[in-house]
Amino acid sequence: DIQMTQSPTSLAASVGESVTITCLASEDIYGSLVWYQQKPGKSPQLLIYGATILEDGIPSRFSGSGSDTQYSLKINSLQPEDFASYYCQNGLSTPYTFGAGTKLELK
């Protein structure tokens, strides 16, 4: 199985700041990386797929990058609604493994 390692586990930031979350795959996933946002008590929401493709309706302050085994999610100019948990997902093959998540908290 492909293991997905996210870092950091938690992150504190202020409104207006920029943050980056990273995801490391245990093997090359050829750009097949997906990012989700999840707010407490809610279901996950798709942000980015194919490592860099922004889902329709997602603000442009979210961006994804990376290749091979290393990927990143960057959020520019944090807004109050961005404080949530973020998960990466292996989109190459089953089992579709997820990272353990990054909790983004308000500083």
Add this chain to the structure above:
Amino acid sequence: EVQLVESGGGLVQPGRSMKLSCAASGFTFNNYDMAWVCQAPKKGLEWVATISYDGSSTYYRDSVKGRFTISRDNAKSTLYLQMDSLRSEDTATYYCARLRVMPTYYFDYWGQGVMVTVSS
């Protein structure tokens, strides 16, 4: 508007069975692969199972193989998850999700989730 509405969760004893349903609307159900993803309390997300658009192919995570069965009724636009021989470690919120396959495999719509608690 795409909607996925799960039902059928609750409290069940270890070793017993439970069947989850997911009613889909707002899209042509029989054109899409579907999946179940779970999340144990305060934990991360885990893919459980996937079924192809026509039901001809199914895939499972190792820990549920032989115990869980994913199925669908395209005439009713409904996805199912039959869970047998339930264990305490199956306790989780189960989400129904629509699976996209190009250019990568990803879940673009999720239901609100249904809680399954396995306990005596």
